[in-house]
Amino acid sequence: MAPRNQTGQRSAALRRVLIPLALAQFICSFAGSNMNVMINDISEDLNTSVQGVQVAITIFLLVMAALMIPGGKLTDKYGRKRCFTAGLIVYGIGALVSAAAPGLGVLILGNSILEGIGTALLIPPVYILTTLLFTELTSRARAFGAISAMGGIGAAAGPLIGGLITSAISWRAAFVFQALIIATIVWLARDITDPLPADRTRPFDTGGAVLSAVGLVLVVTGILAADDNAWVMLALLVAGALVLVWFFYSVRAKERAGTEPLLSTALFRSRTSNLGLVTQNAQWLLLTGVSFVVAAYLQVVRGYDAIETGVIFTAETAGLLAASLAAERFAKRRAQRTLILAGFLVVIGGITVLVALVSGTPNVWAFAPGLLLIGLGLGVMLTPSVNVVQSAFTENLQGEISGLSRSVSNLGSSLGAAIAGTILVAGITTTPERSYALAMIVLAAVGVIGLGAAAFLPRLASPSDDEAPSPPPTPQLPPPVR
Incomplete structure (x- = not known):
């Protein structure tokens, strides 16, 4: 009876930890979506x-995409709980x-x-705390499902909640609402304990952090400049690509020299993880891109207010x-690859419906079927994509893969607002219907790319399908405290 009580107490404690993480x-x-x-x-x-x-x-x-990799790396040096709390405080001040x-x-600012x-x-x-605290694959998948669901719901419900408050x-007042939620999370997270001790001797690759951030900023800025000057756009994109190449060259040079870089090349040796990162980027690009395009079109062209x-x-x-x-029920019955494939197919279908039903009709409810399908598709595939990537690596690489995974996802979000938003804004006052349709077609093409990446995932895509890459020569961390 005692072990059962202990197990129940541990499960209850983990559920309490999951609440502030999911929030x-x-x-x-x-x-990322309520401002739309x-x-x-x-x-x-x-x-x-x-x-x-x-x-x-x-x-x-x-900013999120550019700093997420350095942010993940800092958790090894200063501790996951400390970085979590510091991030909440900075966020609250910003709100x-x-x-x-x-x-x-x-x-x-x-x-x-x-x-x-x-x-x-x-x-x-x-994501690091979730991976370390939820050690069983079933409980970890359930935890990632809850967190991914809350993330997706936050992005999808942002327009409604933001509209109501506005x-x-x-x-x-919408920003005051954010500050209040942050204060609540700080209070709920007071009992979270870090499974791994911080290692203040762990080096931090400042040069790599600067190069990765500058490269990402230049690339997205180039996309934003598309409607101003094609040559400026091209110059920024080329400059960003060169800086990112420089960054990856510096990573390899540091590993050869026996020093610890910002990212380990071991992160890119897992075929399953690499394909999972592509699907994550496409998913968040679609979610943010559709949200911005539809919201801007409804307000600027149709004249709808926030609510x-x-x-x-x-x-x-x-x-x-x-x-x-x-x-959870889907995960028990279908392979993760199947769920991701099905999700992209449903999202592409939703975008097609948005273009077909909205074009030429003044009825605003024509948007509902397409948005419903997009929500269903994203909800099906967000969790398996995260689980495929996050669970493919050992504990001492969790800081790096978490930062990379979140950076890739947030880069997708920023690209969604930049690419689809730029196409829409460029002609929203002159040819609104055409600009709307073109932006949606571009988003559908991104869905096809994500679908193609998912098709190459192992048929039974799970963490056991791909051997976790061996870690780089970095200091070994002790096992988590149980």
Whole structure:
């Protein structure tokens, strides 16, 4: 009886730990999408334009993507719990600064910079702690399912919640809401203990962190410049690619010299993990891209306010929630590869419906079937993609793979807002229907790329299908404290 009691107590303790971790993913995903329904309100209040708000949204997502890898690496040096708490505090300060912003510049400082930095510090520990604390594959899959579901719901429900708050009070109150949720998470996370001790002697590759961040910033900035000057766009893209090549060259050079780089090349030796990262990038690109395009189109072209726009997105939220609730049952019956393939097929079908039913009809509910399908497809495949990647590596690589995985996902989010948003904004005042359709077609093409990557996953894609790469010559960490 005693072992059973101990097991029950441990399960209850793990469930309590999971609540703040899942809430943290929820609020960060919420922050990436709730501003989409505030475009008109923020533009009028801060005397800026749709492009200005798009830049603020994209910079937030870009800061997350650029700093997520360094953020994951810092958890080894300073501890996962400490980085998690520090990220929450920075995020909360950024939310309050945004709420009081007198202009676009301060909004970018609070929302795009501070909240982006906070997210980059707090999100890697969420996935590392989950991997280390939930040691059984079944419980770990269930935990990742809960966290991924909360992330997807945060992104999908962001427009509705943001719209309700904006219409009832103001767009500034939406940032106060974020600060209150952050304070709640800090309180709920007070009993979380770090399974691994921090290692202050662990080196940190500052040069690699700078190179990776600069390369990602240049690439996404180049995409944003597409509607201004094609030559500037090309120059930025080439410069970004060269910097990223320089970064990977420096990684290999440091490993050959026996020093620890920002990322280990061992992370890229797992075929299953590499393909899983591609699917993650495509999933978040689709989620953010569809959210921005539909929200901007409804507000700028159709003239809907924040609450009306948010209500339309309940279809996507309902689909994602329904699929997430069934995720565990799906995982028991179908291979992870099958779920990811099915998810992309349903999302592509949803985008097709969005283009077919919306074009030429004034009925706003024509958006609902397509958004519902997109929510269902994303809900089916978010969890298996995360589990495939995160579980493919040993404990001493969790900081690096968590940072890389979240960076790839957030890069997808920033690319979604940048690519689809740029296409839409470029012609939204002259040829809105054509720009909307073109942006959606580009998103469908991304879905096809994700589908192709999923097709090459092992037929029974699971952590056991791919041997975990051997770790690089770095200091060995002790086993987790049970």
